[in-house]
Amino acid sequence: MLGTRVPRAAALAVTAALLLATSACGTDEPEEADTRPVRLYGSDGNMQNSFAAELKDRADLVDGMKGTTPLTRLPESFTNRLRAVDPKLTDFLYAAESYDAVVISALAAQLAGSTEPAAIAKQIVGVTNGGQRCEDVAKCLELARDGQDIEYRGVSLNRAGFTDTGEPATASYATLHFDDQKIDDGKTEFVGAGDESNASTKAPPRARKQTPAVLRDSGAPLVLGGLLPRTGDLALAYPPLAAGSALALREINQAGGVLGEPMVWIDGDDGTNPTVAKATVASHVAAGVHVIIGAGASGISREVLPDVVAAGRILFSPSNTDASLSKVDDQGLYFRTAPPDSLQGRALADVILRDGPRRIVLLARKDSYGEGLQGYVQAELERAGIGDDRVKLITYQPPDSPEAPPVDFGSAAQEIRDYQAEAVLIIGFGESAPLIRALDDAGVRLHR
Known part of the structure; x- marks a missing residue:
């Protein structure tokens, strides 16, 4: 499928040219507000099967919605293994990324010959670049115990390794479609993004072969702590993250474990809430956790990272996409297997432009993730010739806590109707579902 698709830059340019030509040659009379139904689009925070349930008795309103998410073609063997962990699993968003984050952490500790976070951190980027390539966990661990440099290729990290900043140099995105209140896998398309040449070429510290002396001084067992959204606005993403x-x-x-002992996992909730997440981090530090897997949301990671760094621990997220985190002051202790939103912005703009809308609304959470991705999509639309006169930006304040009342999207829905939007991109988590109900209540005709 990738080989037959038009390159994204060309597709954007062609689509923009067609749109501009239509505008120039068409009638001077504006169309009535409701002559074209509004198409809904989503991003990784809401393009999953569990999102439909957030609309309760009006779940059918998601039918026709489409969007993008970081996702590679998952081998059936992997999804079957995930279902062996969680038989009720219906989504796989970030399951591969969470799997790879845990595996990379384990391999880095084995190569370092230590559970000391600073020593592990120095090996993480190197685990994914150079050395002998391996894909099977058992084989990779065997090579690492023998002190051999390795190049891990996992489920999500399968084209290139990490950049110097500790994030994927390349990514795969899926275009997803809602039909019959669930993602229609038959319509899913995959497209690659990023540049393999951005992968790090720096050599990590020399690997330490597993010996009795190394095992004695390693500090094993390696302890990982979860900082995943078991509750809160992003709770719909928890099952696949936890399963991976x-x-x-x-x-x-x-x-055989790491450094001669079984690896230990201590569960923890980030609550999609800074207060909850900070309490979990403090608990993990007190319990001797070496690597924290999470947080789920970029904004939560940004809030807790100073605490993690002050404690000398590693924060390794499978789902953070805020591009600005690439430049955060992390003292070399922050990593992620999810790609930055600078790449997703291009994929989302491509999906929207294929449908040829003349008025586009980009609605986003008012946080680093939402406003960041909103800005990247706007920039890509502008690059394709879609100016500010055809794009409207709306932000909303997400709830402060799970107990807070839901967001009132009534005014936003009316604003979208008055703007005569033909496309609405919703950048949010589970809390964004009421916008769709509000649009329906406002009499906005949705594309189905």
């Missing part, structure tokens, strides 16, 4: 982490833990320990 649990599967990696199981397979690592079945392969």
